[in-house]
Amino acid sequence: SQQGEEDPQALSIQEGENATMNCSYKTSINNLQWYRQNSGRGLVHLILIRSNEREKHSGRLRVTLDTSKKSSSLLITASRAADTASYFCAFGMEYGNKLVFGAGTILRVKS
Amino acid sequence: EPEVTQTPSHQVTQMGQEVILRCVPISNHLYFYWYRQILGQKVEFLVSFYNNEISEKSEIFDDQFSVERPDGSNFTLKIRSTKLEDSAMYFCASSDARVAFFGQGTRLTVV
16 A cells, blocks of 8 residues: 555644654655645645655754655644644655645644 | 635535536646545545546546546546545645645535
């Protein structure tokens, strides 16, 4: 199966704390992307990391990729209540091809 | 900022009826996709479309489903003879071969 897995399934933290979400996959990939989904809404692209990259930053987001362990993590620093959402990793075997999504992590940031 | 737009946002249909979900991808993108998300579950790939033809389809995308690009801007998903289990959020996405941008989705409810 090409499916990705994420953990934790749910995470509840206080505003200001850091949130870390992990994603694992089974096949060789070309890129891995992280998306956010607010309840009942569309998927918002957060960040893309290529298979030859190990770490990438975007604002308060930090993504790492370990291709030897077939895993990635998303770190959100100094979380805010507005970060409350579901976060999904999605990986692509080739650019332009389909994305395979993980099960997602539900993040709740309490103010 | 360019975005993928989907209509309608919500569609209720009777079992056995046909529905057409519509999408306007980002104008200079060449790759188009349909995904679905059953409530509380993973985002699942349905079909990808490139160069006016299907490039890949999943097991879910059986003869009940079809896609079209009837003109230079729209991209449609047709579901013939809907079943109760087709109830889900359907997402259209378009890509520049790197990042896939998603629409807000159409919530399909089959009754």
